[in-house]
Amino acid sequence: MNDQAALDLQTPAAPADADGAFPIRVRGLYNAFGDYVVHEDVNLDVRQGEILGVVGGSGTGKSVLMRSIIGLQVPQAGSIEVLGQSITAARDDDDIAIRSRWGVLFQGGALFSTLTVAENIEVPLREFHPDIDARLLGEIAHFKVLLTGLSGDAAVKYPAELSGGMRKRAGLARALALDPELLFLDEPTAGLDPIGAAAFDRLIHDLQQTLGLTVFLITHDLDTLHAICDRVAVLADKRVIAVGTIPELLALDHPWIQDYFKGPRGRAAASVRHLD
């Protein structure tokens, strides 16, 4: 029913990179597991310095899209460029030289369970910058913990000793360890209480403003979309059916988009103002 190319609504958002390229550029992505086709023809551009929310029903391949972009899932066809480097042309992980320029927060935090929070944050630093001495490493880990809103004594705790919300913050601290330009977040507010989720939204927004990040954010949380996302990409029918601000998406008459944003939860979330 919606056979034309994904319509990219032209909004006056931040411009593309200095060299005219988008930090993330996905073209003709095709992903399938056996006979089950997840993505047929996904095209997506993420602009410099924006928070892009990715929404879609369960099983529409939001996480698969993210895993494809960060090189964990090799697509059957299509091309993906991140920060000017082709991910799809890389033959193994070592070919992806830009890994120190992105940070990823997985859904459950994915902290290394045998290391303390501080040691978790030190892992990427040790990996990419072995010349930093232990004292500065400790300091970096400590202020990253503080930046993500945890208290200093959380740094010496093990992931098993933290609550779910604290684990997400610790995971975010690790994702930010290398001062990345790009941040990938997979359902950052899932499983948090509404107060904790709102605080986490604000944290992401503040960090994005302070650090000048480009954020690729997968979420089910309508409050997150309304509060912090500059644009929203909608995954449905095996492709990105629309990208734009929420008012622009509402102007479309796609049934899923209407259901999603105009359902009882969508209306409640819409009444909350955007963070500034």
Add this chain to the structure above:
Amino acid sequence: MSEAPQFTLVPGETGDTLVLTGTMVVATLGRLDQRLRAIATPIAAIDLAGVAAIDTVGAWICCRLSREKDAKIVNAGHVAQRLIDALQGVDDGHNEDPPSRRLPVWLRVPSQVGDTVVGLAGGAVGVLAFVGQMVIATGVLLRHPGRFRYRALVHQMELVGVNALGIIGLMSFLVGIVIAQQGAVELRQFGAEVYTVNLVGRLTLRELGILMTAIMVAGRSGSAFAAEIGTMKLTEEVDAMRTIGVAPMEALVLPRVLATVIMMPLLGIYSAIVGIIGGAFLAQLSLGIPFITFIARIRTVVPVYDVWVGLIKGPVFGLIVALAGCYQGMQVESNSEEVGKRTTAAVVMAIFTVIVLDAFFAVFFSEVDWG
């Protein structure tokens, strides 16, 4: 692509001004930080006018210096000022101590010995408690036999017993060949090669069949029990069972223990038989004793109590192997590393206990004239 950060100290009337230049990002700051720490003189101001690019690590170093030296940050660019404000907003004045967590070696060794002894004592109490829980669970099941999980039992019997037939058979066959070969070499010196039959028959049925099987089952199934149950503990599956009203003892531990207790003597006898076949095979090839004659001689030279010895040891060894696996699995608390440690501990504990008990059995059976 980026200019390495440098600093110079410019003297002023109120104190030195630290002038930073270059790219102050995490990739370039490794050396600079050590040199900045070495500055002993007071600093009145930190001048960031010449800084081309800065990230949080660069900003942090400025913040820390400004805090420690009570210096003012001047000429910070827009980005630098934003980062420094954010960091100063959260800084809690915590000072990172130089890392010296390790104890000196003369304290570390006794402390490890002490930890190990305390751990062993705690472990012994823990095993005892676990056996107690299992006995209680068995008692409950005996009163309500309908609750017993026959399907789990049969499934575990397949995993522990049937699936092990191949590897145990191969191992026993080869061990039988080795015993016959080595025995024949020695006995030939006395012209007593024919006693190779006694050697192979008695050794496999009485000792090696069951001992080798126990070691193999400990490696195959004991470790699997520990890893399975340990992972289930980590993923809260065990807790989920408890809340649904399924006792983990009944659902996880008892079927595994019972399956191993049942299968171990059967596997032991099977192993002994295959070992005898291996011995007979070699005897035919290199000693000239016909295969059938070898088997027939086994019946006359091996006393029947040798079979009983093997059959009595079997269930006991099975109990030990399964208990070690399940106990260690249930002890997993915190993380994935522990699953690995507990699995190793399960195998070591099982094999060690089996060998110690085997020695006791040897003494016991010779005392009761089953030698």
